[in-house]
Amino acid sequence: MLEARGLKKNFGTLLAVNDVSFSIGPGEILGYVGPNGAGKSTTVKMICGLLEPVTGEVLFNGVRIHDDLVAYKRQVGYVPEEPNLYPYLSAREYLDLVGTLRDIPRKQRLAKIDNLLRLFSLYSQRHAALSSYSKGMRQKVLLISGLLHNPRVIIFDEPLSGLDVTSAFVFRRLVGSLARQGKFIFYCSHVLEVVEKLCTHLLILKAGKMVAHGLTREVLQQLNQPTLEDTFAQLVPEVDAAVVADQIVEVVCST
Amino acid sequence: MLDLERPFHRLIHHFVFRIFHGAGEGDELQFSIPALIGIISVPAAFFSISLFGKYSTLMLYLMRRPQFDVYRASIPDEHFFIVFSMTVTGAIVIAKWDRLFPDRQDYDNLAALPVSTRQIFQAALAGLLFLAGLFAVDLNLAACFIFPLAVTAVFNTFEAYRTLFVAHAAAVILASFFACFGLLSVMGATVLLAPRRYVRIVSLAVRISCALALVAVLASAFSLPRLLLSAEPPKYLAYIPSVWFLDLQQVLLGRSAAYTGSGMLAVEITAGLFVLSLVLYALTYHRLFTRIPETNAVNAASGRDAHSLLRRFLDCTILRTPFQRAAYHFSCKTLFRSEQHCLLFGAATGIGFFVAAQYGSDALTNSSRVGLDHRLLAVPLVLSYFIICTLRVLFDLPTESKANWLFRSIVDRRQNETRVVGTKVIVMMIAPWLIVIGLPLHVLAWGWSVAFLHTGYVLLCSTTLASLLLTGYRKIPFTCLHTASKDHVLIMFIVFWIGLWFFGPLNSMFEWWFIQEPFRFLYVLPLFAALFYGVRTVERDLHEMDRTLIYEDRPSANIQLLNLTK
Numbered sequence: 001m002l003e004a005r006g007l008k009k010n011f012g013t014l015l016a017v018n019d020v021s022f023s024i025g026p027g028e029i030l031g032y033v034g035p036n037g038a039g040k041s042t043t044v045k046m047i048c049g050l051l052e053p054v055t056g057e058v059l060f061n062g063v064r065i066h067d068d069l070v071a072y073k074r075q076v077g078y079v080p081e082e083p084n085l086y087p088y089l090s091a092r093e094y095l096d097l098v099g100t101l102r103d104i105p106r107k108q109r110l111a112k113i114d115n116l117l118r119l120f121s122l123y124s125q126r127h128a129a130l131s132s133y134s135k136g137m138r139q140k141v142l143l144i145s146g147l148l149h150n151p152r153v154i155i156f157d158e159p160l161s162g163l164d165v166t167s168a169f170v171f172r173r174l175v176g177s178l179a180r181q182g183k184f185i186f187y188c189s190h191v192l193e194v195v196e197k198l199c200t201h202l203l204i205l206k207a208g209k210m211v212a213h214g215l216t217r218e219v220l221q222q223l224n225q226p227t228l229e230d231t232f233a234q235l236v237p238e239v240d241a242a243v244v245a246d247q248i249v250e251v252v253c254s255t
Numbered sequence: 256m257l258d259l260e261r262p263f264h265r266l267i268h269h270f271v272f273r274i275f276h277g278a279g280e281g282d283e284l285q286f287s288i289p290a291l292i293g294i295i296s297v298p299a300a301f302f303s304i305s306l307f308g309k310y311s312t313l314m315l316y317l318m319r320r321p322q323f324d325v326y327r328a329s330i331p332d333e334h335f336f337i338v339f340s341m342t343v344t345g346a347i348v349i350a351k352w353d354r355l356f357p358d359r360q361d362y363d364n365l366a367a368l369p370v371s372t373r374q375i376f377q378a379a380l381a382g383l384l385f386l387a388g389l390f391a392v393d394l395n396l397a398a399c400f401i402f403p404l405a406v407t408a409v410f411n412t413f414e415a416y417r418t419l420f421v422a423h424a425a426a427v428i429l430a431s432f433f434a435c436f437g438l439l440s441v442m443g444a445t446v447l448l449a450p451r452r453y454v455r456i457v458s459l460a461v462r463i464s465c466a467l468a469l470v471a472v473l474a475s476a477f478s479l480p481r482l483l484l485s486a487e488p489p490k491y492l493a494y495i496p497s498v499w500f501l502d503l504q505q506v507l508l509g510r511s512a513a514y515t516g517s518g519m520l521a522v523e524i525t526a527g528l529f530v531l532s533l534v535l536y537a538l539t540y541h542r543l544f545t546r547i548p549e550t551n552a553v554n555a556a557s558g559r560d561a562h563s564l565l566r567r568f569l570d571c572t573i574l575r576t577p578f579q580r581a582a583y584h585f586s587c588k589t590l591f592r593s594e595q596h597c598l599l600f601g602a603a604t605g606i607g608f609f610v611a612a613q614y615g616s617d618a619l620t621n622s623s624r625v626g627l628d629h630r631l632l633a634v635p636l637v638l639s640y641f642i643i644c645t646l647r648v649l650f651d652l653p654t655e656s657k658a659n660w661l662f663r664s665i666v667d668r669r670q671n672e673t674r675v676v677g678t679k680v681i682v683m684m685i686a687p688w689l690i691v692i693g694l695p696l697h698v699l700a701w702g703w704s705v706a707f708l709h710t711g712y713v714l715l716c717s718t719t720l721a722s723l724l725l726t727g728y729r730k731i732p733f734t735c736l737h738t739a740s741k742d743h744v745l746i747m748f749i750v751f752w753i754g755l756w757f758f759g760p761l762n763s764m765f766e767w768w769f770i771q772e773p774f775r776f777l778y779v780l781p782l783f784a785a786l787f788y789g790v791r792t793v794e795r796d797l798h799e800m801d802r803t804l805i806y807e808d809r810p811s812a813n814i815q816l817l818n819l820t821k
Binding site: 045071 | 259260262265266269273276359360363364365366367368369370371548549
């Protein structure tokens with residue numbers, strides 16, 4: 001069980017995350033949604049072990065992750081939002097670096113890398129420098145690097161960013177299959193439609209605080225809304241989308 | 256040896272190579288480690304070979320100098336090797352300043368992996384120390400073998416060769432470490448002491464200062480030998496770092512430490528700097544790397560929304576079209592905000608300042624004329640020349656390549672006003688200091704009329720040279736990928752120094768002649784008018800294809816397939 005208990009994090013006077021708690025069991029997918037600046041990325045960093053909460057703790061199988069962070073990171077696959085890869089390495093070199101640092105035996109590592117590159121349609125460009133890759137291709141490299149070591153916990157932060165339609169479709173199936181393998185999946189995204197279809201559990205965050213949490217269908221039922229988009233609009237009514245859109249058009253068309 | 260299957264060793268390997276790759280894309284000034292190793296080992300080797308003549312027994316016999324003390328005679332050469340070692344090492348550290356510490360890119364890629372931040376620190380440090388050792392040895396390796404051979408050939412014994420080999424190697428390698436650890440300490444202290452908001456700008460200023468200090472150190476290789484060989488060397492020599500290492504070499508040769516009184520001073524100071532740089536590196540790592548996720552969330556920069564008065568003034572007066580305004584402001588902001596461009600501009604201008612100051616000090620100390628000295632007139636001309644040529648070269652050096660889609664998608668390629676924009680950028684880098692600092696000094700020195708004539712003449716020459724250098728220019732500064740002209744660096748370098756002589760000293764002699772009788776300026780005005788007319792005519796006569804804006808400057812292939820059979 002991956003558990004977050006009463007997480008709180010502030011940066012100076014800015015309270016980014018306030019009293020956030022959730023748990024993810026094996027085979028469960030927790031959808032983590034919220035508007036920009038709600039504290040999603042801060043939470044992701046805390047459950048990856050990159051940031052320490054001011055109060056609260058993250059536990060994996062009952063053990064505080066910061067007690068042995070390196071051991072915890074061995075079991076985590078993290079796919080960050082921004083593909084800030086080393087531009088001078090090729091995809092194969094990059095994945096080989098990641099695999100070596102994860103201490104995967106050479107033979108197994110290289111076979112896995114080649115197979116995954118093939119399955120993600122990157123094999124023919126495996127020797128090209130990452131600087132020449134499109135955003136979607138880089139995102140695929142990140143996905144492979146996050147899955148290479150067969151992690152137990154998988155943390156996705158906007159994983160569909162830049163992926164083409166086919167790859168996105170494959171990816172959705174992939175997440176479902178990984179969950180059936182008993183992985184603990186944390187899925188942070190703005191694409192509400194995908195979160196609704198994919199995630200077994202849902203947590204909606206607003207200004208660092210949880211506004212809804214539970215089984216996806218239960219959250220939708222409780223708020224009596226047909227879709228997650230409507231639920232989200234009800235819980236996070238920060239702007240009237242139609243009014244803002246009209247105002248933008250007004251500015252664009254003004255002379 | 257590194258076992259690349261072991262995570263920690265792989266991490267060291269990674270840090271060694273990442274230092275010599277740019278963090279971004281389109282970095283035009285990258286050298287791989289093998290290329291750099293090859294390049295830096297050559298000059299010292301050639302210099303050592305060139306010394307065989309100086310120390311050859313035949314030459315000594317022909318020059319009737321059988322009692323020649325080769326060790327004493329080798330002091331200036333040894334000093335040169337020490338200075339060379341320090342300068343090149345320092346230049347590499349300054350050039351790679353931003354890559355010596357693990358950065359955000361490393362954090363994004365490594366922090367989530369099962370390696371502790373301590374291991375990342377240790378691997379980064381190990382990689383850095385490995386490179387410091389590699390370059391220190393490589394830089395001096397050939398000279399360590401050849402130079403002692405040249406000097407001790409006269410003795411014809413292996414013992415003499417061995418002793419000089421050890422003494423020379425110790426001095427030059429330690430000098431390289433001194434420069435490396437000294438600059439690392441400066442760098443670490445800068446990052447630690449500067450307020451977080453100003454780290455980047457302070458760091459850049461310190462880098463430029465260090466680059467100028469290196470130029471001064473290199474210059475000492477040519478100015479100090481006379482003092483080093485004098486019967487009573489001045490006391491202040493003991494404060495010059497290169498001299499500490501010279502004393503170390505002399506002590507290891509069994510001679511006395513004539514300048515500092517202690518051969519061990521160099522060793523002690525280098526050891527001290529080593530420890531200091533390690534401590535500062537660790538503290539800086541803690542401040543920069545481990546806090547990246549914290550700083551990420553609070554990166555709110557303040558800025559002003561209003562345009563400055565100066566900008567509004569320029570937009571109303573000098574910059575006539577929207578293209579000129581956009582390209583001019585973009586160029587100026589890029590020049591001062593891109594670290595690479597700012598550093599190169601600062602360093603080249605600094606060298607120009609040194610050269611100009613040399614003319615000035617020559618004129619003031621060895622004044623042979625009564626009244627106006629043409630060497631003083633050369634000072635602003637030389638400085639302007641460095642600024643013009645540096646900017647002309649930098650215009651071709653692209654900044655973030657991905658950003659030029661903006662110009663590609665908006666600007667009409669046939670609307671080429673880039674020469675005008677480039678000239679205005681260059682002149683605006685010269686006019687402010689020339690008018691605000693130069694003009695009052697000239698007034699004080701020579702009176703109003705000469706000061707105005709001189710200032711006007713320098714501005715006119717600068718504008719003309721900028722226009723000439725930008726004739727046929729069709730790139731928006733800093734936006735063009737690949738620079739075909741970089742294949743002719745050596746020729747450009749030679750032409751640059753010849754041009755300096757024409758534009759500085761020779762031009763100042765002409766100017767001196769004009770100033771003696773100001774009406775003579777009337778002779779020169781048609782010449783400038785003709786030059787400007789020539790530039791416009793050349794541009795007007797260009798084929799339309801050669802006038803349109805370009806964003807890629809690829810050299811044409813040496814061999815072209817005509818496919819005549821198709």
